[in-house]
Amino acid sequence: MARSVEEILRQSEVIARQRHLPEGESDSPLERLRQAVVGRGEAERRLLEAVRAAREAGCSWATVGAILGTSGEAARQRYGPLQDA
Template sequence: MTRRSIADIKARADEFADAFENYDPKPGDQDAPLPPTMAVKLAAWRRDAAEKELAEAVRAAREQRLSWREVGEAIGTSGEAARQRYSATT
């Protein structure tokens, strides 16, 4: 899996948000199952949105003086791993 920067994740989430906001449903779309490609895109958008939300929460936590150890524990990793992943966003 390729590691993406927070900026890449945010940009991708914004792209997906724009696509979903501009989606104009056609009659019968609500009753039909999602095409596989759309289901994958929706899942990717949700993942990117969650990553963006997590990065913002980490930034806010660090502004409130939470240690990297506390941040790491909150997200289920070590403080060092959290620092390496999110220090560019704080």
């Protein structure tokens, strides 16, 4: 099941606060996975900022959705509630 942007951001913040693996394990599969999750959170944050900027510039949800590869309604449902967050 797809998670909301808010859930992804919340999870990435939790993981980012967790301690790194012991020295010598920085290239372990778990550390690479942790880094990927943090990176996904950062990418989602940049995407949300870009959606906010587009909406503030007057772009419609249909246009935003088209760029995201979805419908305007799906984009509004996913990012609309986060506009004021």
